[in-house]
Amino acid sequence: MKNKKWMRVVFEFATFCKWKIFFSVIFAIISVLGGFIPYIAVYNILNIFFEGNPDLKDIIFWSLICFLGYFGKLLFYAFSTTLSHISAYSILEQIRLRLINKLLKAPLGTVLNETSGKFKNVIVDRVETIELPLAHMIPEGISNLILPLFVFSYLLFIDWRMALASLITVPLPLILFSFEMKKFNKKYSDYMKASNHVNSVIVEYINGIEVIKTFNQSSKSYEKFSDSVKFFKDYTLDWFRSTWKLMNFTATFLPSSLLGTIPIGMILYINGSLSPSEFVMCLILSMGIISPLMWFTTAINDLKTIEYAVNDVNKILNIEELKDNELCIDLKDYSINLNDVSFSYNNESNAIDNITLNIPQGEFHALVGPSGGGKSTIARLISRFWDIDSGSIKIGGVDIKDIPLTQLRNIISFVTQDNFLFDCSILENIRIGNSDATDEEVFNIAKKAQCDDFIKKLPNGYHTEAGEAGKKLSGGEMQRITIARAMLKNSPILILDEATAFTDSENEDNIQKSISELTKNKTLIVIAHRLSTIKDADNIVVLNNGKIVEQGTQDYLLRNCNLYIEMWKSHIGSKSWAAGNRKEDFYV
Protein backbone atom coordinates (compact mmCIF):
# COMPACT_ATOMS: atom_id res chain seq x y z
CA MET A 1 0.00 0.00 0.00
CA LYS A 2 1.63 3.23 -1.12
CA ASN A 3 0.99 6.58 0.55
CA LYS A 4 -2.71 6.65 -0.04
CA LYS A 5 -4.84 9.52 1.15
CA TRP A 6 -6.32 8.65 4.51
CA MET A 7 -9.94 8.85 3.31
CA ARG A 8 -9.25 6.31 0.59
CA VAL A 9 -7.74 4.00 3.17
CA VAL A 10 -10.86 4.29 5.37
CA PHE A 11 -13.11 3.61 2.35
CA GLU A 12 -10.98 0.60 1.43
CA PHE A 13 -11.45 -0.87 4.90
CA ALA A 14 -15.13 0.04 4.78
CA THR A 15 -15.87 -1.82 1.52
CA PHE A 16 -16.35 -5.22 3.14
CA CYS A 17 -19.17 -3.82 5.33
CA LYS A 18 -20.56 -1.52 2.66
CA TRP A 19 -24.12 -2.87 2.96
CA LYS A 20 -24.24 -2.19 6.67
CA ILE A 21 -22.98 1.33 6.00
CA PHE A 22 -25.50 1.73 3.16
CA PHE A 23 -28.41 0.77 5.41
CA SER A 24 -27.05 2.91 8.22
CA VAL A 25 -27.23 5.87 5.81
CA ILE A 26 -30.77 4.94 4.64
CA PHE A 27 -32.01 4.57 8.24
CA ALA A 28 -30.37 7.88 9.17
CA ILE A 29 -32.24 9.59 6.31
CA ILE A 30 -35.55 7.97 7.36
CA SER A 31 -34.84 9.11 10.93
CA VAL A 32 -34.35 12.67 9.63
CA LEU A 33 -37.65 12.47 7.77
CA GLY A 34 -39.25 11.29 11.02
CA GLY A 35 -37.71 14.26 12.82
CA PHE A 36 -39.15 16.61 10.22
CA ILE A 37 -42.77 15.38 10.59
CA PRO A 38 -43.36 17.17 13.96
CA TYR A 39 -42.61 20.50 12.24
CA ILE A 40 -45.38 19.85 9.71
CA ALA A 41 -47.72 18.69 12.48
CA VAL A 42 -47.02 21.80 14.57
CA TYR A 43 -47.63 24.02 11.53
CA ASN A 44 -51.03 22.37 11.05
CA ILE A 45 -51.91 22.65 14.75
CA LEU A 46 -51.00 26.37 14.63
CA ASN A 47 -53.21 26.82 11.58
CA ILE A 48 -56.08 25.12 13.40
CA PHE A 49 -55.72 27.55 16.31
CA PHE A 50 -55.22 30.69 14.25
CA GLU A 51 -58.18 29.88 11.99
CA GLY A 52 -60.36 30.01 15.15
CA ASN A 53 -62.85 27.35 16.21
CA PRO A 54 -60.23 24.63 16.85
CA ASP A 55 -61.49 21.04 16.55
CA LEU A 56 -60.12 18.72 19.26
CA LYS A 57 -60.10 15.73 16.89
CA ASP A 58 -57.86 17.55 14.42
CA ILE A 59 -55.50 18.60 17.19
CA ILE A 60 -55.32 15.01 18.52
CA PHE A 61 -54.75 13.73 14.96
CA TRP A 62 -51.80 16.08 14.34
CA SER A 63 -50.46 15.42 17.83
CA LEU A 64 -50.43 11.68 17.02
CA ILE A 65 -48.66 12.40 13.74
CA CYS A 66 -46.17 14.44 15.74
CA PHE A 67 -45.66 11.53 18.16
CA LEU A 68 -45.29 9.01 15.32
CA GLY A 69 -42.71 11.27 13.70
CA TYR A 70 -40.68 11.39 16.92
CA PHE A 71 -41.05 7.64 17.40
CA GLY A 72 -39.92 6.95 13.82
CA LYS A 73 -37.01 9.34 14.27
CA LEU A 74 -35.78 7.59 17.42
CA LEU A 75 -36.38 4.07 16.07
CA PHE A 76 -34.51 4.58 12.81
CA TYR A 77 -31.79 6.58 14.55
CA ALA A 78 -31.26 3.55 16.81
CA PHE A 79 -31.11 1.25 13.74
CA SER A 80 -28.68 3.58 12.03
CA THR A 81 -26.33 3.96 15.04
CA THR A 82 -26.41 0.21 15.70
CA LEU A 83 -25.30 -0.51 12.13
CA SER A 84 -22.76 2.31 12.15
CA HIS A 85 -21.24 1.00 15.42
CA ILE A 86 -21.07 -2.55 14.04
CA SER A 87 -19.40 -1.15 10.89
CA ALA A 88 -16.96 0.98 12.89
CA TYR A 89 -15.89 -1.95 15.08
CA SER A 90 -15.61 -4.19 12.00
CA ILE A 91 -13.39 -1.58 10.33
CA LEU A 92 -11.26 -1.42 13.50
CA GLU A 93 -11.03 -5.22 13.50
CA GLN A 94 -9.94 -5.25 9.83
CA ILE A 95 -7.33 -2.54 10.43
CA ARG A 96 -5.89 -4.41 13.43
CA LEU A 97 -5.83 -7.73 11.58
CA ARG A 98 -4.05 -6.12 8.62
CA LEU A 99 -1.52 -4.52 10.98
CA ILE A 100 -0.81 -7.80 12.78
CA ASN A 101 -0.55 -9.59 9.45
CA LYS A 102 1.86 -6.92 8.24
CA LEU A 103 4.07 -7.45 11.29
CA LEU A 104 4.23 -11.15 10.39
CA LYS A 105 5.21 -10.44 6.78
CA ALA A 106 7.56 -7.51 7.43
CA PRO A 107 11.25 -8.32 7.94
CA LEU A 108 11.55 -9.42 11.56
CA GLY A 109 14.55 -7.17 11.98
CA THR A 110 12.52 -4.10 10.99
CA VAL A 111 9.85 -5.04 13.54
CA LEU A 112 12.38 -5.67 16.29
CA ASN A 113 14.14 -2.39 15.53
CA GLU A 114 11.01 -0.46 16.55
CA THR A 115 10.03 -0.17 20.18
CA SER A 116 7.15 -2.50 21.05
CA GLY A 117 5.46 0.54 22.66
CA LYS A 118 5.21 2.18 19.25
CA PHE A 119 3.36 -0.74 17.66
CA LYS A 120 1.14 -1.13 20.72
CA ASN A 121 0.33 2.58 20.62
CA VAL A 122 -0.78 2.41 16.96
CA ILE A 123 -2.52 -0.99 17.01
CA VAL A 124 -4.36 -0.49 20.31
CA ASP A 125 -4.65 3.19 21.15
CA ARG A 126 -4.50 5.11 17.87
CA VAL A 127 -6.82 2.69 16.07
CA GLU A 128 -9.26 2.99 19.00
CA THR A 129 -9.47 6.77 18.49
CA ILE A 130 -11.06 6.11 15.09
CA GLU A 131 -14.04 4.23 16.54
CA LEU A 132 -16.02 7.04 18.13
CA PRO A 133 -15.96 9.51 15.24
CA LEU A 134 -16.43 6.73 12.69
CA ALA A 135 -19.45 5.27 14.47
CA HIS A 136 -21.12 8.64 14.97
CA MET A 137 -20.19 10.25 11.66
CA ILE A 138 -22.96 8.58 9.62
CA PRO A 139 -26.08 8.99 11.79
CA GLU A 140 -25.12 12.31 13.33
CA GLY A 141 -23.54 13.75 10.19
CA ILE A 142 -26.58 12.90 8.07
CA SER A 143 -29.18 14.12 10.54
CA ASN A 144 -27.24 17.29 11.31
CA LEU A 145 -26.86 18.06 7.61
CA ILE A 146 -30.12 16.89 6.05
CA LEU A 147 -32.53 18.01 8.75
CA PRO A 148 -31.48 21.69 8.51
CA LEU A 149 -31.75 21.42 4.70
CA PHE A 150 -35.32 20.08 4.97
CA VAL A 151 -36.24 22.70 7.55
CA PHE A 152 -34.72 25.47 5.43
CA SER A 153 -36.60 24.21 2.33
CA TYR A 154 -39.85 24.20 4.30
CA LEU A 155 -39.08 27.72 5.47
CA LEU A 156 -38.50 28.75 1.84
CA PHE A 157 -41.81 27.16 0.95
CA ILE A 158 -43.63 29.18 3.67
CA ASP A 159 -41.88 32.51 3.01
CA TRP A 160 -38.52 32.91 1.24
CA ARG A 161 -37.85 36.27 2.96
CA MET A 162 -38.11 34.62 6.38
CA ALA A 163 -35.85 31.84 5.12
CA LEU A 164 -33.14 34.37 4.24
CA ALA A 165 -33.72 36.25 7.52
CA SER A 166 -32.98 33.02 9.41
CA LEU A 167 -29.44 33.06 7.96
CA ILE A 168 -28.63 36.61 9.09
CA THR A 169 -26.22 35.43 11.82
CA VAL A 170 -24.27 33.10 9.53
CA PRO A 171 -21.80 35.26 7.47
CA LEU A 172 -19.83 36.98 10.27
CA PRO A 173 -18.95 33.88 12.37
CA LEU A 174 -18.28 31.95 9.15
CA ILE A 175 -15.72 34.50 7.93
CA LEU A 176 -14.02 34.67 11.36
CA PHE A 177 -14.09 30.88 11.64
CA SER A 178 -12.50 30.40 8.21
CA PHE A 179 -9.62 32.71 9.26
CA GLU A 180 -9.09 30.63 12.40
CA MET A 181 -9.19 27.40 10.39
CA LYS A 182 -6.15 28.50 8.37
CA LYS A 183 -4.04 27.93 11.50
CA PHE A 184 -5.86 24.73 12.46
CA ASN A 185 -3.69 22.18 10.58
CA LYS A 186 -0.44 23.52 12.04
CA LYS A 187 -1.91 23.82 15.54
CA TYR A 188 -3.31 20.30 15.41
CA SER A 189 -0.02 18.88 14.18
CA ASP A 190 1.87 20.60 17.06
CA TYR A 191 -0.78 19.37 19.48
CA MET A 192 -0.25 15.77 18.28
CA LYS A 193 3.54 16.13 18.58
CA ALA A 194 3.19 17.35 22.18
CA SER A 195 0.72 14.56 22.95
CA ASN A 196 3.01 11.88 21.43
CA HIS A 197 5.94 13.28 23.40
CA VAL A 198 4.03 13.00 26.69
CA ASN A 199 3.08 9.41 25.79
CA SER A 200 6.64 8.40 25.01
CA VAL A 201 8.01 10.04 28.17
CA ILE A 202 5.39 8.24 30.27
CA VAL A 203 6.21 4.88 28.64
CA GLU A 204 9.95 5.50 29.14
CA TYR A 205 9.35 6.49 32.78
CA ILE A 206 7.36 3.33 33.54
CA ASN A 207 9.69 0.99 31.61
CA GLY A 208 12.75 2.46 33.26
CA ILE A 209 11.32 2.80 36.78
CA GLU A 210 13.75 0.15 38.11
CA VAL A 211 16.80 1.99 36.76
CA ILE A 212 15.41 5.32 37.93
CA LYS A 213 15.03 4.01 41.49
CA THR A 214 18.33 2.09 41.47
CA PHE A 215 20.33 5.10 40.36
CA ASN A 216 18.32 7.50 42.45
CA GLN A 217 17.32 9.48 39.37
CA SER A 218 13.76 10.07 40.57
CA SER A 219 13.93 13.84 40.82
CA LYS A 220 15.73 14.33 37.47
CA SER A 221 13.61 11.93 35.48
CA TYR A 222 10.50 13.20 37.21
CA GLU A 223 11.49 16.64 35.99
CA LYS A 224 11.60 15.37 32.39
CA PHE A 225 8.19 13.78 32.90
CA SER A 226 6.61 16.79 34.60
CA ASP A 227 8.15 19.19 32.03
CA SER A 228 6.57 17.36 29.12
CA VAL A 229 3.22 17.08 30.90
CA LYS A 230 3.37 20.79 31.72
CA PHE A 231 4.35 21.68 28.15
CA PHE A 232 1.37 19.69 26.87
CA LYS A 233 -0.98 21.43 29.32
CA ASP A 234 0.44 24.89 28.47
CA TYR A 235 0.26 24.26 24.73
CA THR A 236 -3.33 23.02 24.88
CA LEU A 237 -4.41 25.91 27.12
CA ASP A 238 -2.65 28.47 24.89
CA TRP A 239 -4.41 27.06 21.87
CA PHE A 240 -7.69 27.10 23.77
CA ARG A 241 -7.14 30.69 24.99
CA SER A 242 -6.33 31.87 21.47
CA THR A 243 -9.62 30.50 20.17
CA TRP A 244 -12.08 30.61 23.05
CA LYS A 245 -13.37 34.14 22.25
CA LEU A 246 -14.15 33.18 18.66
CA MET A 247 -15.55 29.78 19.66
CA ASN A 248 -17.83 31.28 22.31
CA PHE A 249 -18.93 34.05 19.97
CA THR A 250 -19.66 31.47 17.23
CA ALA A 251 -21.44 29.10 19.61
CA THR A 252 -23.79 31.82 20.89
CA PHE A 253 -24.20 34.14 17.90
CA LEU A 254 -24.48 31.59 15.06
CA PRO A 255 -27.62 29.77 16.27
CA SER A 256 -29.37 33.04 17.28
CA SER A 257 -31.41 33.13 14.08
CA LEU A 258 -34.26 34.82 15.97
CA LEU A 259 -32.15 38.02 15.69
CA GLY A 260 -33.14 38.01 12.02
CA THR A 261 -36.50 36.27 11.98
CA ILE A 262 -38.24 38.25 14.80
CA PRO A 263 -37.71 41.81 13.41
CA ILE A 264 -38.18 40.82 9.73
CA GLY A 265 -41.20 38.68 10.66
CA MET A 266 -42.72 41.59 12.61
CA ILE A 267 -42.32 43.90 9.61
CA LEU A 268 -43.85 41.33 7.25
CA TYR A 269 -46.69 40.63 9.70
CA ILE A 270 -47.44 44.36 10.10
CA ASN A 271 -47.36 44.71 6.28
CA GLY A 272 -49.89 41.91 6.16
CA SER A 273 -47.75 39.68 3.98
CA LEU A 274 -47.25 37.04 6.74
CA SER A 275 -50.09 35.33 8.60
CA PRO A 276 -49.78 34.81 12.39
CA SER A 277 -49.44 31.01 11.96
CA GLU A 278 -46.74 31.49 9.29
CA PHE A 279 -44.95 33.96 11.56
CA VAL A 280 -44.90 31.60 14.54
CA MET A 281 -43.99 28.63 12.34
CA CYS A 282 -41.11 30.55 10.76
CA LEU A 283 -39.77 31.38 14.24
CA ILE A 284 -39.95 27.72 15.26
CA LEU A 285 -38.35 26.48 12.01
CA SER A 286 -35.58 29.06 12.07
CA MET A 287 -34.47 27.76 15.46
CA GLY A 288 -33.98 24.28 13.96
CA ILE A 289 -31.57 25.26 11.18
CA ILE A 290 -28.29 26.46 12.64
CA SER A 291 -27.94 24.46 15.88
CA PRO A 292 -27.53 21.09 14.09
CA LEU A 293 -24.90 22.62 11.82
CA MET A 294 -22.81 23.47 14.92
CA TRP A 295 -22.04 19.73 15.06
CA PHE A 296 -19.71 20.23 12.11
CA THR A 297 -17.34 22.40 14.17
CA THR A 298 -16.58 19.38 16.38
CA ALA A 299 -16.64 17.05 13.35
CA ILE A 300 -13.60 18.93 11.95
CA ASN A 301 -11.68 17.84 15.03
CA ASP A 302 -12.96 14.27 14.73
CA LEU A 303 -11.91 14.09 11.07
CA LYS A 304 -8.41 15.22 12.06
CA THR A 305 -8.29 12.50 14.73
CA ILE A 306 -9.16 9.89 12.10
CA GLU A 307 -6.66 11.37 9.63
CA TYR A 308 -3.77 11.18 12.12
CA ALA A 309 -4.66 7.68 13.29
CA VAL A 310 -5.03 6.38 9.72
CA ASN A 311 -1.73 7.98 8.71
CA ASP A 312 0.00 6.18 11.59
CA VAL A 313 -1.68 2.94 10.53
CA ASN A 314 -0.54 3.58 6.96
CA LYS A 315 3.08 3.97 8.04
CA ILE A 316 3.03 0.40 9.35
CA LEU A 317 1.07 -0.93 6.38
CA ASN A 318 3.67 0.66 4.08
CA ILE A 319 6.57 -1.37 5.57
CA GLU A 320 8.02 -3.34 2.69
CA GLU A 321 7.36 -7.06 3.03
CA LEU A 322 9.90 -9.82 2.47
CA LYS A 323 9.28 -11.57 -0.85
CA ASP A 324 7.87 -14.98 -0.08
CA ASN A 325 7.21 -18.21 -1.94
CA GLU A 326 4.15 -20.37 -1.45
CA LEU A 327 5.48 -23.76 -2.52
CA CYS A 328 7.54 -25.85 -0.12
CA ILE A 329 11.01 -26.67 -1.51
CA ASP A 330 12.89 -29.99 -1.28
CA LEU A 331 16.25 -29.36 0.37
CA LYS A 332 19.05 -31.86 -0.21
CA ASP A 333 20.31 -31.44 3.37
CA TYR A 334 20.53 -28.84 6.14
CA SER A 335 23.95 -27.44 5.38
CA ILE A 336 24.38 -23.65 5.42
CA ASN A 337 26.52 -21.73 2.92
CA LEU A 338 27.27 -18.03 3.06
CA ASN A 339 28.88 -16.86 -0.12
CA ASP A 340 30.49 -13.39 -0.20
CA VAL A 341 27.73 -11.93 2.01
CA SER A 342 27.66 -8.21 2.79
CA PHE A 343 25.00 -6.40 4.76
CA SER A 344 24.55 -2.97 6.28
CA TYR A 345 21.80 -1.85 8.66
CA ASN A 346 21.89 1.77 7.64
CA ASN A 347 23.40 1.85 4.13
CA GLU A 348 26.54 3.45 5.60
CA SER A 349 29.01 0.96 7.06
CA ASN A 350 28.81 -2.80 6.51
CA ALA A 351 27.97 -4.81 9.63
CA ILE A 352 28.98 -7.90 7.61
CA ASP A 353 31.64 -7.58 4.93
CA ASN A 354 32.19 -10.24 2.23
CA ILE A 355 31.71 -13.20 4.54
CA THR A 356 32.07 -16.71 3.10
CA LEU A 357 31.31 -19.58 5.44
CA ASN A 358 30.37 -23.24 4.97
CA ILE A 359 28.56 -25.13 7.70
CA PRO A 360 27.98 -28.79 6.71
CA GLN A 361 24.86 -30.57 7.96
CA GLY A 362 25.11 -31.83 11.53
CA GLU A 363 28.23 -29.83 12.41
CA PHE A 364 28.69 -27.51 15.36
CA HIS A 365 30.06 -24.09 14.42
CA ALA A 366 30.68 -21.28 16.87
CA LEU A 367 30.83 -17.54 16.18
CA VAL A 368 33.10 -15.61 18.54
CA GLY A 369 34.79 -12.24 18.59
CA PRO A 370 34.73 -8.81 20.15
CA SER A 371 31.46 -6.97 20.71
CA GLY A 372 30.02 -5.46 17.52
CA GLY A 373 31.99 -7.93 15.36
CA GLY A 374 28.87 -9.12 13.51
CA LYS A 375 28.09 -12.48 15.22
CA SER A 376 24.40 -11.81 15.89
CA THR A 377 24.00 -10.19 12.48
CA ILE A 378 25.15 -13.40 10.73
CA ALA A 379 22.70 -15.45 12.82
CA ARG A 380 19.84 -13.05 12.03
CA LEU A 381 20.65 -13.04 8.32
CA ILE A 382 20.62 -16.87 8.17
CA SER A 383 17.16 -16.69 9.78
CA ARG A 384 16.23 -14.01 7.19
CA PHE A 385 15.36 -11.27 9.67
CA TRP A 386 16.54 -8.99 6.86
CA ASP A 387 17.54 -9.63 3.24
CA ILE A 388 21.26 -9.31 2.54
CA ASP A 389 22.68 -6.56 0.29
CA SER A 390 24.97 -8.80 -1.78
CA GLY A 391 26.17 -12.41 -2.02
CA SER A 392 23.96 -15.38 -1.17
CA ILE A 393 22.91 -17.50 1.78
CA LYS A 394 21.89 -21.06 0.94
CA ILE A 395 20.42 -23.87 2.99
CA GLY A 396 20.67 -27.33 1.45
CA GLY A 397 21.87 -25.67 -1.75
CA VAL A 398 18.78 -23.40 -2.08
CA ASP A 399 18.90 -19.61 -1.69
CA ILE A 400 16.92 -18.76 1.47
CA LYS A 401 15.03 -16.11 -0.54
CA ASP A 402 13.50 -19.00 -2.53
CA ILE A 403 12.52 -20.99 0.57
CA PRO A 404 9.02 -20.10 1.84
CA LEU A 405 9.28 -18.16 5.10
CA THR A 406 7.07 -20.66 6.96
CA GLN A 407 9.36 -23.51 5.83
CA LEU A 408 12.43 -21.50 6.82
CA ARG A 409 10.92 -20.81 10.27
CA ASN A 410 10.20 -24.51 10.64
CA ILE A 411 13.73 -25.65 9.85
CA ILE A 412 15.50 -23.06 12.03
CA SER A 413 15.17 -22.62 15.80
CA PHE A 414 16.65 -19.45 17.19
CA VAL A 415 17.28 -19.45 20.95
CA THR A 416 18.39 -16.13 22.37
CA GLN A 417 19.00 -14.80 25.86
CA ASP A 418 15.56 -13.06 25.74
CA ASN A 419 13.50 -15.74 27.44
CA PHE A 420 10.08 -14.54 26.48
CA LEU A 421 7.24 -16.41 28.16
CA PHE A 422 3.68 -15.85 26.90
CA ASP A 423 0.87 -15.13 29.30
CA CYS A 424 -0.37 -18.72 29.48
CA SER A 425 0.56 -21.85 31.45
CA ILE A 426 4.12 -23.24 31.46
CA LEU A 427 2.71 -26.28 29.64
CA GLU A 428 1.36 -24.12 26.81
CA ASN A 429 4.55 -22.05 26.76
CA ILE A 430 6.57 -25.17 25.98
CA ARG A 431 3.90 -26.45 23.57
CA ILE A 432 4.42 -23.32 21.40
CA GLY A 433 7.34 -25.31 19.95
CA ASN A 434 4.89 -27.81 18.47
CA SER A 435 1.19 -27.20 18.87
CA ASP A 436 0.44 -30.87 18.06
CA ALA A 437 2.51 -32.22 20.95
CA THR A 438 0.64 -34.17 23.64
CA ASP A 439 0.99 -33.35 27.35
CA GLU A 440 3.16 -36.48 27.72
CA GLU A 441 5.52 -35.28 24.98
CA VAL A 442 5.80 -31.88 26.70
CA PHE A 443 6.60 -33.56 30.06
CA ASN A 444 9.27 -35.74 28.43
CA ILE A 445 10.91 -32.81 26.69
CA ALA A 446 10.84 -30.79 29.92
CA LYS A 447 12.69 -33.63 31.66
CA LYS A 448 15.34 -33.68 28.92
CA ALA A 449 15.69 -29.88 29.17
CA GLN A 450 16.26 -30.16 32.97
CA CYS A 451 13.03 -28.27 33.67
CA ASP A 452 10.83 -30.94 35.19
CA ASP A 453 12.11 -30.62 38.77
CA PHE A 454 11.58 -26.90 39.21
CA ILE A 455 8.31 -26.83 37.22
CA LYS A 456 6.82 -29.47 39.52
CA LYS A 457 7.70 -27.32 42.53
CA LEU A 458 5.56 -24.42 41.19
CA PRO A 459 2.12 -23.99 42.88
CA ASN A 460 0.20 -25.57 39.97
CA GLY A 461 3.10 -27.43 38.37
CA TYR A 462 2.90 -27.36 34.58
CA HIS A 463 -0.41 -25.48 34.78
CA THR A 464 1.07 -22.48 36.61
CA GLU A 465 0.51 -19.28 34.62
CA ALA A 466 3.77 -17.90 33.22
CA GLY A 467 3.11 -14.44 34.72
CA GLU A 468 2.72 -15.92 38.20
CA ALA A 469 5.61 -18.36 37.65
CA GLY A 470 7.83 -15.69 36.08
CA LYS A 471 8.28 -14.01 39.47
CA LYS A 472 9.42 -17.31 41.01
CA LEU A 473 11.74 -18.47 38.20
CA SER A 474 15.39 -17.63 37.84
CA GLY A 475 16.85 -16.44 34.52
CA GLY A 476 18.44 -19.86 34.01
CA GLU A 477 15.15 -21.68 34.67
CA MET A 478 13.30 -19.48 32.21
CA GLN A 479 16.11 -20.15 29.74
CA ARG A 480 15.62 -23.91 30.11
CA ILE A 481 11.89 -23.50 29.41
CA THR A 482 12.70 -21.75 26.13
CA ILE A 483 15.24 -24.50 25.35
CA ALA A 484 12.51 -27.10 26.00
CA ARG A 485 10.30 -25.19 23.59
CA ALA A 486 13.03 -25.36 20.93
CA MET A 487 13.58 -29.08 21.64
CA LEU A 488 9.90 -29.73 21.05
CA LYS A 489 10.13 -27.87 17.74
CA ASN A 490 12.92 -30.26 16.82
CA SER A 491 14.10 -28.29 13.80
CA PRO A 492 17.20 -29.50 11.96
CA ILE A 493 19.08 -26.17 12.30
CA LEU A 494 19.69 -24.54 15.66
CA ILE A 495 21.06 -21.11 16.39
CA LEU A 496 21.92 -20.31 20.00
CA ASP A 497 22.66 -16.61 20.48
CA GLU A 498 24.39 -16.05 23.83
CA ALA A 499 22.09 -18.68 25.28
CA THR A 500 24.12 -19.00 28.47
CA ALA A 501 25.14 -15.38 28.77
CA PHE A 502 23.76 -14.43 32.16
CA THR A 503 23.72 -17.68 34.08
CA ASP A 504 25.72 -18.75 37.09
CA SER A 505 27.97 -21.81 36.88
CA GLU A 506 25.43 -24.14 38.54
CA ASN A 507 22.74 -23.09 36.10
CA GLU A 508 25.21 -23.16 33.23
CA ASP A 509 25.82 -26.80 34.00
CA ASN A 510 22.11 -27.59 33.80
CA ILE A 511 21.71 -25.48 30.69
CA GLN A 512 24.65 -27.24 29.07
CA LYS A 513 22.98 -30.59 29.77
CA SER A 514 19.73 -29.39 28.20
CA ILE A 515 21.57 -27.82 25.27
CA SER A 516 23.48 -31.01 24.50
CA GLU A 517 20.10 -32.86 24.38
CA LEU A 518 18.69 -30.13 22.16
CA THR A 519 21.58 -30.08 19.74
CA LYS A 520 22.01 -33.81 19.05
CA ASN A 521 22.35 -34.44 15.28
CA LYS A 522 21.56 -30.80 14.44
CA THR A 523 23.35 -28.26 12.30
CA LEU A 524 24.37 -25.98 15.14
CA ILE A 525 25.52 -22.37 15.25
CA VAL A 526 26.42 -21.01 18.67
CA ILE A 527 27.28 -17.42 19.50
CA ALA A 528 29.06 -17.32 22.82
CA HIS A 529 31.20 -15.06 24.93
CA ARG A 530 31.94 -17.94 27.35
CA LEU A 531 34.49 -19.73 25.24
CA SER A 532 34.41 -22.84 27.47
CA THR A 533 30.90 -23.57 26.10
CA ILE A 534 32.13 -23.83 22.50
CA LYS A 535 35.59 -25.33 22.93
CA ASP A 536 34.44 -28.64 21.37
CA ALA A 537 32.96 -27.01 18.27
CA ASP A 538 33.87 -28.51 14.88
CA ASN A 539 34.74 -25.02 13.74
CA ILE A 540 35.14 -21.74 15.62
CA VAL A 541 34.80 -18.60 13.48
CA VAL A 542 36.53 -15.53 14.90
CA LEU A 543 34.85 -12.33 13.71
CA ASN A 544 36.02 -8.76 14.04
CA ASN A 545 34.52 -5.64 12.41
CA GLY A 546 32.23 -7.71 10.20
CA LYS A 547 35.06 -9.85 8.77
CA ILE A 548 36.31 -13.37 9.45
CA VAL A 549 39.72 -13.07 11.12
CA GLU A 550 40.40 -16.80 11.38
CA GLN A 551 38.54 -20.08 11.75
CA GLY A 552 39.34 -23.62 12.87
CA THR A 553 39.22 -25.86 15.93
CA GLN A 554 40.09 -24.56 19.40
CA ASP A 555 43.52 -26.27 19.18
CA TYR A 556 44.22 -24.64 15.86
CA LEU A 557 43.11 -21.18 16.99
CA LEU A 558 45.08 -21.34 20.23
CA ARG A 559 48.16 -21.85 18.10
CA ASN A 560 47.43 -19.52 15.18
CA CYS A 561 45.00 -16.72 16.09
CA ASN A 562 46.24 -13.95 18.38
CA LEU A 563 42.79 -12.45 18.81
CA TYR A 564 41.40 -15.83 19.94
CA ILE A 565 44.34 -16.39 22.28
CA GLU A 566 43.66 -13.00 23.90
CA MET A 567 39.97 -13.80 24.23
CA TRP A 568 40.74 -17.23 25.70
CA LYS A 569 43.20 -15.78 28.23
CA SER A 570 40.70 -13.20 29.41
CA HIS A 571 38.01 -15.90 29.60
CA ILE A 572 40.25 -18.12 31.72
CA GLY A 573 41.17 -15.08 33.81
CA SER A 574 37.57 -14.21 34.53
CA LYS A 575 36.73 -17.84 35.28
CA SER A 576 39.52 -18.28 37.78
CA TRP A 577 38.70 -14.87 39.27
CA ALA A 578 35.09 -16.00 39.67
CA ALA A 579 36.32 -19.23 41.29
CA GLY A 580 38.29 -17.34 43.93
CA ASN A 581 41.57 -17.08 42.01
CA ARG A 582 41.99 -20.84 41.78
CA LYS A 583 44.21 -21.10 38.70
CA GLU A 584 42.79 -23.48 36.20
CA ASP A 585 44.37 -25.26 33.36
CA PHE A 586 44.84 -23.10 30.28
CA TYR A 587 42.81 -25.69 28.36
CA VAL A 588 39.54 -25.97 30.25
Ligand SMILES: Nc1ncnc2c1ncn2[C@@H]1O[C@H](COP(=O)(O)OP(=O)(O)OP(=O)(O)O)[C@@H](O)[C@H]1O
Ligand atom coordinates in the same frame (compact mmCIF):
# COMPACT_ATOMS: atom_id res chain seq x y z
N1 LIG B 1 19.39 -3.42 14.67
C1 LIG B 1 20.51 -2.75 14.33
N2 LIG B 1 20.44 -1.59 13.68
C2 LIG B 1 21.56 -0.93 13.32
N3 LIG B 1 22.81 -1.37 13.57
C3 LIG B 1 22.95 -2.53 14.22
C4 LIG B 1 21.81 -3.28 14.65
N4 LIG B 1 22.24 -4.40 15.27
C5 LIG B 1 23.59 -4.35 15.24
N5 LIG B 1 24.01 -3.23 14.62
C6 LIG B 1 25.42 -2.87 14.37
O1 LIG B 1 25.99 -3.89 13.57
C7 LIG B 1 27.29 -4.21 14.01
C8 LIG B 1 27.37 -5.70 14.33
O2 LIG B 1 26.52 -5.95 15.43
P1 LIG B 1 26.21 -7.41 16.01
O3 LIG B 1 25.10 -7.30 17.00
O4 LIG B 1 26.07 -8.34 14.89
O5 LIG B 1 27.57 -7.69 16.76
P2 LIG B 1 27.92 -8.85 17.79
O6 LIG B 1 29.24 -9.38 17.37
O7 LIG B 1 26.80 -9.82 17.89
O8 LIG B 1 28.06 -8.01 19.13
P3 LIG B 1 27.75 -8.45 20.63
O9 LIG B 1 28.76 -9.50 20.98
O10 LIG B 1 27.97 -7.20 21.42
O11 LIG B 1 26.35 -8.95 20.69
C9 LIG B 1 27.57 -3.31 15.20
O12 LIG B 1 28.32 -2.21 14.74
C10 LIG B 1 26.21 -2.86 15.67
O13 LIG B 1 26.26 -1.56 16.20
